[in-house]
Amino acid sequence: MADTVNKTLDPQLDRRGFLKGCTMAAAALGLSDAMIPKLVEAAATAERPRVIWLHFQECTGCTESLLRASHPDLARLILDIISLDYHETIMAAAGHQAEHNLQETVNNHPFILVVEGAIPTKDGGIYCKIAGKTAMDILAEVAPKASAIIAIGTCAAFGGVQAASPNPTGAVGVQDLVSGKPIINIPGCPPNPIAFLGTVLHYLTFKRLPALDSLNRPLFAYGRRIHDHCERRAHFDEGRFVEQYGDEFHKLGYCLYKVGCKGPETFNSCPAVRFNDVDVWPVSVGHGCVGCSEPNFWDTMTPFYERLPMVKIPGAGIVDNADKIGKTVLGATAAAVGIHAAVGIGKRIITGKKSEE
Amino acid sequence: MATYEKHHAWSILLRLFHWMFALSIVFLVVTGFYINNPWTNTMIEGSASFPMATMRFMHYIAAYTFSAAVAIRLFLYIFGNAQERVWDILPISGRNLNNLKMTLLNYSYISDEHDSRLGHNIMAGTSYLITFVIALTMILSGFFMLYPEATFWQGWGVKVFGSQQSARFIHHILMWWFMIFPVIHIYLCIWNDCKGPEGLISSIFTGVKFKHKA
Numbered sequence: 001m002a003d004t005v006n007k008t009l010d011p012q013l014d015r016r017g018f019l020k021g022c023t024m025a026a027a028a029l030g031l032s033d034a035m036i037p038k039l040v041e042a043a044a045t046a047e048r049p050r051v052i053w054l055h056f057q058e059c060t061g062c063t064e065s066l067l068r069a070s071h072p073d074l075a076r077l078i079l080d081i082i083s084l085d086y087h088e089t090i091m092a093a094a095g096h097q098a099e100h101n102l103q104e105t106v107n108n109h110p111f112i113l114v115v116e117g118a119i120p121t122k123d124g125g126i127y128c129k130i131a132g133k134t135a136m137d138i139l140a141e142v143a144p145k146a147s148a149i150i151a152i153g154t155c156a157a158f159g160g161v162q163a164a165s166p167n168p169t170g171a172v173g174v175q176d177l178v179s180g181k182p183i184i185n186i187p188g189c190p191p192n193p194i195a196f197l198g199t200v201l202h203y204l205t206f207k208r209l210p211a212l213d214s215l216n217r218p219l220f221a222y223g224r225r226i227h228d229h230c231e232r233r234a235h236f237d238e239g240r241f242v243e244q245y246g247d248e249f250h251k252l253g254y255c256l257y258k259v260g261c262k263g264p265e266t267f268n269s270c271p272a273v274r275f276n277d278v279d280v281w282p283v284s285v286g287h288g289c290v291g292c293s294e295p296n297f298w299d300t301m302t303p304f305y306e307r308l309p310m311v312k313i314p315g316a317g318i319v320d321n322a323d324k325i326g327k328t329v330l331g332a333t334a335a336a337v338g339i340h341a342a343v344g345i346g347k348r349i350i351t352g353k354k355s356e357e
Numbered sequence: 358m359a360t361y362e363k364h365h366a367w368s369i370l371l372r373l374f375h376w377m378f379a380l381s382i383v384f385l386v387v388t389g390f391y392i393n394n395p396w397t398n399t400m401i402e403g404s405a406s407f408p409m410a411t412m413r414f415m416h417y418i419a420a421y422t423f424s425a426a427v428a429i430r431l432f433l434y435i436f437g438n439a440q441e442r443v444w445d446i447l448p449i450s451g452r453n454l455n456n457l458k459m460t461l462l463n464y465s466y467i468s469d470e471h472d473s474r475l476g477h478n479i480m481a482g483t484s485y486l487i488t489f490v491i492a493l494t495m496i497l498s499g500f501f502m503l504y505p506e507a508t509f510w511q512g513w514g515v516k517v518f519g520s521q522q523s524a525r526f527i528h529h530i531l532m533w534w535f536m537i538f539p540v541i542h543i544y545l546c547i548w549n550d551c552k553g554p555e556g557l558i559s560s561i562f563t564g565v566k567f568k569h570k571a
Binding site: 213214215223224225236237238239240241243249257258262264265266267291294295296297300301307308309311322326329330333334337340341343344347 | 400512525530536544
């Protein structure tokens with residue numbers, strides 16, 4: 001029988017909040033309401049899966065967004081359905097005791113590994129060290145023993161801002177270093193906590209990971225394109241655009257396409273699930289999507305207020321808008337054609353030769 | 358007065374390909390520019406006008422025409438007549454490399470000699486082959502963007518392009534080839550037509566070229 005009256009979980013998490021959290025996760029996963037009791041049962045079970053949460057090159061924003069969710073029950077639910085054996089931000093242990101806990105879990109128990117942050121690989125990985133060990137060594141030690149790996153945030157999934165060109169520390173995501181383990185990417189800067197909760201609950205309920213897309217992102221959260229579910233989509237189709245931030249059209253809430261919104265090339269659940277339980281997400285408050293859940297978004301989605309990245313011609317030192325370069329090349333081609341024709345005409349005048357008849 | 362005789366050079370399918378390709382490119386480039394950076398703003402709500410939706414619709418119809426044209430060309434590269442097959446224009450055989458050299462010399466006014474062929478000269482043929490490969494890339498990136506949530510296109514697209522945004526970027530940059538190429542193509546057709554009266558321009562309508570009677 002599920003412990004829905006909550007005798008073993010956090011006393012501050014009441015039954016209502018507990019069921020609400022499970023229902024939200026079920027909705028995010030696209031499960032029928034008939035599945036909610038199963039989810040509740042899985043979440044309330046006494047055997048809480050052990051989780052090791054490793055922080056590498058990151059800003060802790062993913063953890064922060066999880067813990068500071070306006071809906072306190074959500075964070076509490078996540079922290080209560082799992083046994084968080086090692087998490088540098090919130091664990092009580094420190095120093096050798098903390099490292100001992102890590103070793104104890106890694107060596108003696110099955111666990112789920114959550115990685116937050118990219119892993120620098122250049123110069124032997126010296127750019128990120130914890131307890132005297134490089135991030136690469138820690139991951140190589142812990143990852144092979146994990147039953148599944150969840151890479152939370154764009155850094156752990158694809159390298160994130162650390163991996164942006166020229167990537168001075170050689171930062172990479174977990175999937176570039178670990179193979180032979182189920183890896184699930186929950187990218188975003190930060191990702192929606194619901195995506196994380198949904199993945200964990202899915203794993204607990206069905207004992208397997210949810211269906212993934214070709215970038216190993218769970219389809220329930222990253223299966224749809226933002227643009228196709230955006231509340232401003234009608235303005236796009238009818239050609240009503242914000243021309244610049246703060247103009248009259250911006251005040252009227254028109255489409256942000258022309259000021260560089262990357263909704264058309266980004267997969268995420270933001271327009272449907274939204275953030276912080278107050279029904280907001282970037283586009284709803286008037287800022288275009290920056291494409292934070294896509295690989296290499298710091299390189300391909302910038303400039304954030306333009307549609308396309310700049311063209312870089314190495315060697316020539318040219319960094320410019322694709323259309324400006326295109327127009328220059330087209331102009332040069334037309335000029336070359338003109339010169340070619342002029343030479344032909346000139347030659348004919350000089351030699352006095354007619355075309356063959 | 359030299360005597361000319363008619364030679365059948367281009368099949369109806371090749372001529373169909375050419376005009377499908379040319380017309381769809383005109384539509385694709387114009388609507389593509391609109392989609393990338395819409396130059397209109399409807400401003401009024403409830404105007405019952407759908408410029409972006411209409412432009413995209415036209416873009417997709419033209420894109421399917423373009424794809425069909427490329428499929429026809431692929432068929433002709435393998436099963437077409439002697440002038441249309443890819444072996445006739447690949448700059449790999451000695452005969453073709455010699456034609457490429459002579460064409461380059463002739464086009465740069467260095468030599469007056471002309472290695473005349475019923476089909477494409479190798480310079481033209483190679484540039485068409487490059488255009489064909491670029492067209493394939495446009496189709497692949499285009500369908501990847503059109504069906505972003507379809508497993509088939511997502512699987513291929515992510516492997517080849519990395520992300521939607523990268524595909525869009527490549528799609529946009531390669532589009533410029535389809536603006537630069539016609540400038541050279543049309544110029545050289547006129548240039549050739551002025552130099553030798555083989556009926557080069559009319560051959561893409563009639564399929565017939567004129568050659569000196571041996």
